[in-house]
Amino acid sequence: MKSSAIAVSGLRKAFGDKVVLDGIGFQVAAGSVYSLLGPNGAGKTTTVNVLTTLAKADEGSVRVAGHDVATATEDVRAAIGVTGQFAAVDELLSGRENLRMMADLKRVPSGGQVITRLLERFDLTDSADRRVATYSGGMRRKLDLAMTLVGSPRIIFLDEPTTGLDPRSRRTMWEIVRELVADGTTIFLTTQYLEEADELADRIAVLSEGRFAAEGSAEELKRLIPGGHVRLRFTDPVAYRAAAAALREVTTDDEAMTVQIPSDGSQRELRSLLDWLDSAGVEADELTVHTPDLDDVFLALTDRTSTKAAAR
Numbered sequence: 120m121k122s123s124a125i126a127v128s129g130l131r132k133a134f135g136d137k138v139v140l141d142g143i144g145f146q147v148a149a150g151s152v153y154s155l156l157g158p159n160g161a162g163k164t165t166t167v168n169v170l171t172t173l174a175k176a177d178e179g180s181v182r183v184a185g186h187d188v189a190t191a192t193e194d195v196r197a198a199i200g201v202t203g204q205f206a207a208v209d210e211l212l213s214g215r216e217n218l219r220m221m222a223d224l225k226r227v228p229s230g231g232q233v234i235t236r237l238l239e240r241f242d243l244t245d246s247a248d249r250r251v252a253t254y255s256g257g258m259r260r261k262l263d264l265a266m267t268l269v270g271s272p273r274i275i276f277l278d279e280p281t282t283g284l285d286p287r288s289r290r291t292m293w294e295i296v297r298e299l300v301a302d303g304t305t306i307f308l309t310t311q312y313l314e315e316a317d318e319l320a321d322r323i324a325v326l327s328e329g330r331f332a333a334e335g336s337a338e339e340l341k342r343l344i345p346g347g348h349v350r351l352r353f354t355d356p357v358a359y360r361a362a363a364a365a366l367r368e369v370t371t372d373d374e375a376m377t378v379q380i381p382s383d384g385s386q387r388e389l390r391s392l393l394d395w396l397d398s399a400g401v402e403a404d405e406l407t408v409h410t411p412d413l414d415d416v417f418l419a420l421t422d423r424t425s426t427k428a429a430a431r
């Protein structure tokens with residue numbers, strides 16, 4: 120087991136009588152991507168703020184890079200990079216000047232080379248010497264990300280990093296996240312795009328009403344909710360009718376000659392289905408497994424009425 124880059128337990132935070140975080144706990148392995156999902160106002164930014172020393176927890180223990188955020192603020196700050204709503208970008212400076220300012224601040228050796236590489240990586244070379252005030256929203260976001268990477272922090276917090284980015288820039292960003300993780304960087308990511316969490320995250324937590332409605336890998340979360348099924352397709356009408364008649368609780372489509380069986384897609388269920396097909400002498404021409412996507416999971420887990428049932 121890798122060591123924990125982030126370790127949180129019993130974290131509580133309230134604003135007045137509004138409890139935003141009601142005792143959440145989790146660990147993020149070094150060199151992994153951990154994604155926090157939740158509806159608007161669920162407390163994602165509040166969590167990021169506590170973990171990055173910008174806000175104080177009411178209760179609980181939070182360690183980042185081995186340091187307690189409550190007592191070793193400077194050590195935590197030295198180990199992390201944060202991209203998000205508190206953009207450090209200065210509108211009056213050019214992109215290059217902003218990066219230089221950050222490189223000076225962090226006393227990065229060979230800052231010039233680092234800046235050139237970052238400008239290239241984020242496709243900002245052509246606009247590097249223009250004032251940021253003339254940048255589009257997406258360009259500013261990319262510059263903000265580039266500034267976070269100056270000094271190569273070992274733990275990076277990305278609060279909705281790709282909101283407002285076009286699809287190509289979003290993919291560039293994903294590639295950069297993957298490169299960073301391959302180098303051992305730990306990423307804590309909040310996002311509104313479930314596809315992004317699915318693409319990048321090793322573990323995902325769904326925050327709802329102050330608690331985690333679920334936590335696990337994307338695959339584990341998808342198995343928590345109904346909607347998965349196995350579809351068998353036949354070309355032989357006799358085999359199709361035999362399967363449709365013999366299997367209970369199935370949905371059939373006579374025209375397409377398909378049989379749909381509810382399944383969580385787990386190895387155990389697939390094995391028992393295949394065993395049954397063998398023993399019944401039924402041979403399907405095609406077998407496909409469909410699992411719910413993260414959108415289904417998110418909607419099920421953050422729906423107040425079904426949260427508890429789905430989490431179990």
Ligand SMILES: Nc1ncnc2c1ncn2[C@@H]1O[C@H](COP(=O)(O)OP(=O)(O)OP(=O)(O)O)[C@@H](O)[C@H]1O
Binds near residue numbers: 134159162163164165
């Ligand atoms: N400084 C504050 N004072 C009072 N209430 C606050 C403060 N900061 C956040 N809140 C409240 O805490 C709750 C969680 O806010 P937070 O910004 O953490 O949510 P979020 O999950 O990041 O939402 P979004 O997806 O909309 O960015 C909201 O109800 C918000 O109004």
